[in-house]
Amino acid sequence: MRVNWDILKLSVLILCVIGLYGFSDYRSNQREVEEISVNFLGDNDLFIDEASVNKLLIQNYGSVKNRTKEQLVLNTIEKVIQSNDMVKKAQIYFTVDGKLVSKIVQRKPIGRIEGASKFYLDDVGKRMPLSKHHSARVPIITGKITGKTLEDAYTILNYINADDFLRKNVIGIHVEEEGNYQLRFRMENFVVNLGGVDNLNEKFKNFMAFYAKATKDNSLEKYAVVSLEFNNQVVCTKI
Template identity: 75%
Template sequence: MRVNWNYIKIVSLLLAIGGLYGFADHRSKQKKVDDINIKFLGDNNLYLTEDSVNKLLIQNYGSLKNRAKEQVVLNSIETVIKSNPMVKSAQVYLSIEGELISKIVQRKPIGRVEGISKFYLDDTGNRMPLSRHHSARVPIITGKITGKTLEDAYVILEFVNEDDFLRKNVIGIHIEDENKYQLKLRVENFVVNLGGVENLDEKFKNFMAFYVKAAKDKTLTKYAVVSLEFDNQVVCTKI
C-alpha cells in the first residue's frame, strides 16, 4: 500500500496551525484588561467627561481594569455607554496590548430651549439635557413650546446652520404661536418676523437682499421690525 506523504504533511500542518491558533486564543482570553482609554470624537466641547464615563462603567461592572478579557462583553459595554443621554454613538474594542478603548461621539445641540423645562434641541431634532460640564453657544428658543413648534424651530435652525451669515448672526427664536416665529439677531436691534416655516429659502433670500441694501444705506438702525411673512416682499416697521 502506497502512503500519500503529501496528504499526511498537509493534515499535520493543518493540525499544527489549529493547535497554535487554539493556544494563542486561550492565552489571549487569559490576558487581563491593562488600561481603559476613553476617546471623544468630533466636537471638542465635552458635554460628557471621561470621569463620567468611567463612573458609569464602574456603576454597572465594577472595576474593569485587571479583569480577564473573556469576562469583558464589549456589546454590553457599548449599550451602557450609549444609555447616557449625551451620547450619540459609541464603539468599544480591546487592543492587542489589552487596552479597553471606547470611542464616543457626543450629541450635538443646535438650539437651547428656555421655558418651564430647559433643554437643548439636538441636530436630529430631539431633546437633549443640559450639561453641567459645558454650555453650548447656540440660539435660544423661547415662547410657546409645543411638539409642533419645536419641530418647526428645528427646521428653521437647520436652515440657519446651512448659511454662514445666518449661523453667525441668529441668536434666538421666539415662538409667538404656531406659524408665528420671530428671529433675534446678534447685532441689530430689530427683530425678524418670519411667519411660518414655508418658503424659507425665498424668505431668507429676500431678507439678505434687504440687509445688504440697508447696510449700504446705513439705515439698519432705523427699523424695529422686519417682516418676511408676506409673499416675495420685506415689510419694515420703523422705530
C-alpha cells in the same frame, strides 16, 4: 498501502496552525485589561467627560480594569455607554497590548430651550439635557414651547445652520404662537418676523437682499421690525 507524505505533512501543518491559533486565542482571552482609553470624536467641547464614562461603567457594569477579555462583553459595554443622554454612539474594542478603547461620539445640540423646562434640541430634533460640563453656544428658543413649535424650530435651525451668515448671526428664536416665529440677531436691534416655516428659502432670499441694501445705505439701525411674513416682499417698521 502507499502513504501520501505530502497530504500527511499538510494535515499535520494545518493541525499545528489550528492548535497555535487556539492557544493564542485562549491566552488573549485570559489576558487582563490593563488600561482603559476613552476617546471623544469630533468637537472638543465635552458634554460628558472621561470620569463620567468610567463612573457610568462601574455603576452599570462593574469594574472593567483587571478583568479578563472573556469576562467582558463589548456589545454590553457599548450599550451601557450609549445609555447616557449625552452620547450618540460608542464603539468599544481591545488592542493587542491589553488596552480597552472606547470611541465616543457625543450628541450635537443646535438650539437651547429656555422655558418652564430647560434643555437642548439636538441635530436630529430630539430633546437633550443640559450638561454640567459645558454650555453650548447655540440659538436660544423662547416663548410658547409645544411639540409642534419644537418641530418648526428644528426646521428653522437646520436652515440657519446650512447658511454661514445666518449661523453666525442668529442668536434666538421666539415662538409667539404656532406658525408665528421671530428671529433675533447678534449685532442688530431689529427683530425678524418670520411667520411660519413655509417657503423659508424665498423668505431668507428676500431678507438677504434687504440686509445687503440696508447695510450699504447704513439704514439698519432705523428699523425695529423686519417682517418676512408676506409673499415676495419685506415689510419694515421703523423705530
